Amino acid sequence: MSERPKLLVLGAGNQRERAFHRWAADGLEVTLVDGFSYARYDHLVERSFPGDVRDGAAPDLAALAALAAGHQGVTTLSDECQITTALLAERLGLPSAGVGAARLARDKRRQREVAAAHGLPSVAHHASEDPQAVAEFVGGRPGPCVVKPVGAGGSASVTLVAGADEALAACEAMRERGHRSFLAEEFLTGPEISYEAVVRGGRVVLASVTEKEVVGAGCFLERRHLVTAPGKAAPGSVGERAANDGVPALADGLVRAFGVADAIVHLEVKLTDRGPVPVEMAVRPAGDCIPELVERTHGRDLYRHAAALATGREAPGDERTDDGATVAGVRFSLGTGRVTGYARPADVLQGLATVRAAVQIGQVGRTYGEPVGNWDRAGYVLGWGADRAVLERELAIGCDRQLSLAGLKGR
The missing domain is CATH 3.30.310 (TATA-Binding Protein)
Incomplete structure (x- = not known):
């Protein structure tokens, strides 16, 4: 029998090659269950099963628990498997973000309600399965709004609208793509960043800021990410502003409010003229190669931290960065x-x-x-x-x- 520690991964998503290479280099024996991601990593793991373990697919937890026998941890790299992963970890008595935190991560409406209930910044919003109700909310607002699916990630179908007619059209377009619940909220002006945080025992222990650039005012698809080494952000830059504009305190408050236990958190924030306002938070590592950027500039491998959290091991040490990257x-x-x-x-x-x-x-x-x-x-x-x-x-x-x-x- 192998003595290598075993990690069960439910769902991967795209641009995750670095995670599987890192885990293999660290001696982990990885089992992957993923039958939906476009990118395939079957050849990078010991065992691979093409199951649909997305939250909305109602996967068989008993079967997954049997598959997980002998594994020391369970984790996910996919936005769509956060609840399944937490439920399985709870069933097996393994560390995780927590079921409540995972459910919040998949529901943008509830995130806003919980944040507001804990005295944290939020935005005016309205969620409904009825496009007409969403359109009425937008029509009653003085400025533009953003309409998006309640449970989707990856900048999916996020649309800037002005007026009820545009909101209704946006909802109908989302329906054609399979979405059934819609969220409208006030449009926030200001730069957007993400905050990558390692949470252990409900406390943020490591963090970094990612500056984001989107395509344009009417398209929120992210075009570019930049991460600067600690203390190297230029005065007045977005990165410097984020580090000194209440974002760490906001992240701490959200982690407590959402009840996050052990997880890599990916928090998206708008830096507005009234301070930082959360857009959404996930309890899995950021995608889009952001972990690679953090590793180069901070010497911290978020994938190694994710595996350590899932298996209940001590935090890994910092990575060496000898190439002078700031x-x-x-x-x-x-x-x-x-x-x-x-x-x-x-x-x-x-x-x-x-x-x-x-x-x-x-x-x-x-x-x-x-x-x-x-x-x-x-x-x-x-x-x-x-x-x-x-x-x-x-x-x-x-x-x-x-x-x-x-x-x-x-x-």
Whole structure:
């Protein structure tokens, strides 16, 4: 019998290769249950089962508990499996974020209600399965609103609307994509960040700030993420403002209010003129390669921390970062048209000093229209260095090249 510690992973999502490589390097024996993610990691684990363990699929907990026999921990990398993971961990007596926290992570309406009940910032909002009720709320507001699905992640179907007619149309479009419950809320102005936190025993013990850039005022799909090393954020920058604008205190308050026990938390926040306001919080590691950016700049591997939390082990030590990186970033390629070629990394990265990886997601023959969610990205480039301006410029160049070589028109 193997003496290697065993970790059961329910659902993975996209851009998670680093997690499975890290866990293998740390000697973990990983079992993956995932029958829905587009990205596949079956070849990176010891055992893989194509089961649908998403929260809404009502997976068989008894069968999962039998599968989990001999495993020391259970975790997830997917937004859609947070409740299932917590329920299974509770059944097995293993550490987790907690069932209550996981349920809140999947319900944006309840997040706002709980935050407000604990005296934390919130936004005016209305949730309903009736598009007409959502439209009436928007029509009664003085300014624009955002309409989104209550339980979806990945920037899915988030729409800026003005007036009842636009809100109704947005809800109907979401219905066509399978959503049944809708949330309308006031549109918050100001930059958006995310706060990546390691929570142990209900306390935040490690954290970092991710600066975000979205496509534009009417499209909330995230185009770029930047993470700066501690103490290296430029005065007046979004990162510096987030570190000193009440975000840590907000995160602590939400962790307590939501009852988070042991988890990696991904909190999205708008920095408004009335202070930081939470957008939503998940109890799983951030996606979009953010853990890789945190590792390069902070020397902390969120995937190692996730495994340690799930198995009840002590926190891992910091990673060595010998490359002098003070800022790391990822930029996603968003374009329209039909993919006609393969953007070779050698061609995308030529002459770029800070961009270290280029990944094309869209295969030849795929057609891209206006983006709806994260799955509409054609690829991405990732890098790090000592000069933020240089990194930002070269990430943009890399994406432009990737789109051009793939035959797409940049958005």
